[in-house]
Amino acid sequence: MPLRTTGPITPLLIGGLAVAGVGDHTVGRDDAHAPPLFGQEEPAIGQRCDRVDFQADLADIEQPVVDLTPAPAVSSFVFYEGDAFPAWRGQMLVGSLRAADLFRVRIDGDRFVEKETLIEDLARVRDVEVGVDGLVYLLLEHAAGWTIARLVPAVAG
Numbered sequence: 822m823p824l825r826t827t828g829p830i831t832p833l834l835i836g837g838l839a840v841a842g843v844g845d846h847t848v849g850r851d852d853a854h855a856p857p858l859f860g861q862e863e864p865a866i867g868q869r870c871d872r873v874d875f876q877a878d879l880a881d882i883e884q885p886v887v888d889l890t891p892a893p894a895v896s897s898f899v900f901y902e903g904d905a906f907p908a909w910r911g912q913m914l915v916g917s918l919r920a921a922d923l924f925r926v927r928i929d930g931d932r933f934v935e936k937e938t939l940i941e942d943l944a945r946v947r948d949v950e951v952g953v954d955g956l957v958y959l960l961l962e963h964a965a966g967w968t969i970a971r972l973v974p975a976v977a978g
Contacts, residue, residue: 887926887933893917897948903955905974914939914957916946923949923959944968 889895898915913926923940926933940946940959947967948960957972 886928886931887913887936889915889924889936893920893922893924896946897950899949899951901951901957903951903957905955906957906972914949914951916949916959918945918947918962921945939972943970 893915894917896916896918898913901909901912901914903910909925913924913928915924915926917924921942921944922938923943923946925937925939927935944961944963946959947962950958950960952958952971959970959972961968961970
């Protein structure tokens, strides 16, 4: 599809795939959705792409479950299934390059529920992974190079 490039792909908890679509630079949004067909809240339908004239029937385009506008440049996302952060189970952890943030996104089936910024303006989050220990690991890119950061639960007290 000429309006976006496919970003990270991860398995859905209920089967199938979830895909992060990187929006056309003039549209300025990223989204998460399940294939096969996907679009945007207000599809550009080729109007903003000067290389290809793309036409589609809007009834055939499945709308994204999550729309991140303005586009943070999604780099990686996972569905959290660990034990270290039980309140996050089944939710998406989304890394971003441009925003340099880590988001937690909660969806219920095909319905968006909430988005929370867990880490703000730290560094470009290149990758998000969950270890066998249930902790969240981030691959960060910054001016001095690369760093792997580990998120651990806060100690109550």
